[in-house]
Amino acid sequence: MKRVAFVFPGQGSQEVGMGKDLFDNFDTVRQMFRHADQQLDGDLTSLMFDGPQETLTNTENAQPALLLTSAAAAAVLKEKGVEPVMTAGHSLGEYSALVSAGAISLEEALPLVRLRGRLMEKAYPAGKGAMAAVLGGEMETIQSVLDSVNDETGEVVDAANFNCPGQLVISGTKQGIEAAGEKLKENGVKRVLPLNVSGPFHSRLMKPAAEKFAEELQKTDLTDTKLPVYANVTAAPVTERSQIAELLVQQLYSPVRFQEIIEAMLDKELDAIVEVGNGKVLTGLVKKIHRRMKTFSVQDTESLQAFVEWYKEES
Template sequence: MGKTALLFPGQGSQQVGMGKDFFDQVPISKEIFQKANERLDFDLTSIIFNGPQEELTLTYNAQPALLTTSAAIFEALKQYEVVFDYVAGHSLGEYTALVAANVMTVEDAVYVVRKRGELMEKAVPAGEGSMAAVLGMVQEELENITKQISNEGTLVQLANLNCPGQIVISGTKEGVQRAGELAKEKGAKRVIPLEVSGPFHSELMKPAASELSKVLDEVTIQDASVPVIANVTAAPVQNKDEIKSLLIEQLYSPVRWEESVRSMIQAGVTTFIEIGAGKVLTGLVKKVDRSVKTYNIFDLSSLEAVVHDIKEV
């Protein structure tokens, strides 16, 4: 029988109203939202459920909001005793994966990602950094382009290796723009600027990484109860010290999502369940390998449908 992996989305998947039916109808999920409010000492749930979208999208709100919502849905799923063998999350989503693997409490994780969002916002002044998705280009070719532009004095690098033909670049505004232009000249199908507030997963985030290390010192980190596929290495990790070190590196390193998915498939995973707002990650999984089964749990009816399907198997 094939193995199951739980996936947790990152920034960009946030939607006003996400998780509201769990808050209203599942007491254990409602507790997660309340714990997040208490730990952050402000009404995060009001921003999640009522918006406005612009406020929810701010990095330091979006990160704890997505984590809280996914963790609340995960708690509801746990009641059905669904067995899973691996967890993974995209960028911020890795923290939710760590909550699912009992590495951190949800309260501590919410606190860390709120601080992480603030540090990411502070690391590079607004308008100086950017990110763009490059479609239809081979990784090696794009990497050569980013190295060429960086060597010319404007930093840009690969940030998210999402799936075949979809790579996000990150760096200075000028570096990303020049790399995008050169990529198009060399055959990229499209270059899409991303609406983000900074050059995430680039060397420009190193100042934030040293500060994040101090934040992680404030919380308890334990060994993982199931293997977590780390963004930085695309390999399973369970040791608490290694997890902490990888979380710091993750801020300025590429998210190796395609490799992570391949690594889980190679380990025998045949079912991927994305937990939280949106369907971005299952979409990427399908682009890596169409033969695997994918599910999304984003509201109560999808939770019931997924549990029914999995239990039938």
């Protein structure tokens, strides 16, 4: 049997229409979506299918919507006989990875990520925090610039996502991001692109959210995983319940080490890495990390069928 890893997208991959094709074609998915609507006391399904995009993009809506879409796609893959040997997710996507690996039920994860979204929104005043993508430049140079901005201005700016070679995301106060952007360009960085986000995620400014989230996480029924899940914080596989909970709290204010996660997975002789859920953002990042690695994205019946046909071919 082929060895595949599932990777699950995070916030930013949401779009109106997400999950609708799977909903229209699979009873399992329809049941999952209807149960989610009942559980969350709203109509998440209508928001996902009809928008508006602005409301769907709100953190407290985008997070359960992305989790639900990823879990639905993974459930259909399981029905088709596809089982990963390991999983990982980008930020929010780590929850989809944990659901897939049996560490937490979808029923428990949905309200948990909605709360996570609300706490992230409230952790820092609206409009005062920012994030930006840094394209090009050496990591040592970038970190040196961030350190100098922190020291010289008293503002906060941290490395938030290590996505792939030549692509880093920084997070912090609006003034800190602006100062770092100017200084990075002076030091040879090609581009610094502001991101359309509502807060300084994966920076130390999220620690108030992490403290409140830890209290709620203690009430959650986590179990040991059935297969390794590569954690955002450590880029290493985790299987034990206590370690999972601790890392999920740290994840809120720590950088996402996606490039290292993929590099670690590639050491395990995989036949393919499969992005499960909406969009192809992670597929693009994987290709930049290792251009010859076979990748698939599964988000609708067409992409599902193409992957399953490959998976069941004789090697």
